[in-house]
Amino acid sequence: MAELKLVVFDVDGTLVDSQDDIVSAMTATFEAIEEPVPTRSEILGIVGLSLHSAFEKLSPALYQLHGDALVDGYKSSFMTSRKLRDSTKSSPLYPGGLDAIRRLHAQDNVLLGIATGKSRRGLDHLLDAHDLRGYFVTTQVADDHPSKPHPSMLERCMYDAGVEAAHAVMIGDTSYDMDMAANAAMASVGVSWGYHAPEILRTRATALIDTYADLDAALSNIWRETP
Structure with missing residues (x-):
């Protein structure tokens, strides 16, 4: 019987393109307290972190004064925006993502996580x-764990799936994902279409892909090299 494998996906910037929803909610949060709004690039640079870590990185001084208010404001703004939008349109799946999930899920020895x-x-x-x-x-999710790149989320994924790190792979679009995988002793696949530049991922990821059509080969190569 083939060895059981685990593939763990990040969501924002990896499976779904949620940047418009995130930027909109973040803009509303800063405007509500009449503070300068970070640039789109700065906002997308913190996607993947838990909200407290994200705001602390975006605006350390402001976070010290209004940390909880910023987090609560973002949650409220995001929920309000979500009610007004069709999430399949405002946060669509990236091309090929669903097909890749279906292909992996169809393999008897592959389990999927988030x-x-x-x-x-x-x-x-x-x-x-x-x-x-x-x-x-x-x-x-961030509710139950320390922020990335702490390995807690991946450790729980492996525990739930009954799969060891040598047979698990993290797929993500940020340096936080790649560093989290390294901290969990897991291999990683970086995707070039997300919110961190491919040059940043290339120095951290086990493999880098440009489309979901490349994922199966990347995973096969990683597992082929597993002792």
């Missing part, structure tokens, strides 16, 4: 919007 900086409520909403719930055996 490790995301999103809240449980936010992840559940996206999984329902895109009808993805049935594909994942474990879904880990």
